[in-house]
Amino acid sequence: MARPKTKEELLTLSQKNFEKLFNFIESFSKEVQLKSFREGTLNRNIGDVLAHLHHWHLLLLDWYKIGMAGKKPQMPAEGYTWKTMPELNKEIQLKYRKTGLDEVKKLLKSSFEEVQNIIKNHSNEELFTKKKYHWTGSTSLGAYLISATSSHYDWALKLIKKQMKN
Template structure:
């Protein structure tokens, strides 16, 4: 499915890609679910990837809350810029080191549900109109949601498949 252009497409593709990701993970034999990825891959295993997605959901939820309250959220995160993203992602990995896979899955499903609450409460115009909200800059709320759901899930699927070949 191409990039969503409506609320319905946004919701459907987000859920479809999450279902595909979780289904893929659940279909792997246990030894694959804990297998280390090749050297040089930041996320070292499936659990790291899922915890990464969950943490980005949490950041999106914070951006939304702060931005919709009229303030400027720290995007991507306090003390980080888009140029220092690798450092932020290493921090996310370090913070989730001891997390079991089952917990990472549950947290991801939970935060995905919270992201969908945002999608549900907005109209097509509120989601897709560029520059509608000061905190989204020159883009739309949907662009942030797509980046944090369907596109991010697609990235995760591709990374896991490649790493576990």
């Protein structure tokens, strides 16, 4: 499916890609799910990838809460810029490295539902009109939601598939 342009497409694609990711992961034994990826990747295993997705959901939820209250959120996170995202992603990886895979799965499913609720609570116009909300800058709320959901799940699936081949 092409990049979502409507609320319904965004809900459908985010759910579809989320399920595809989880179905792929669950097709492996627990032992394989816990296997380390090859050297040279930031995310060292499936748990790291899922924790990454979860934390980016949390960032989005924070931006949304602050932005919808009429303030300008610090994006991507306090102390970081879009240019320093690799450092932020490393901090995320370190933060969750001792969190078990089952716990990370629960956290991700919970934050996924919170993000889905944002989508459900907005109209097409609210989601896809550029500059509708001051805090989204020159883009739309939907663009942020696509990046944190369907596109991010697709990235995660491709990364995990590549690592599982090795």
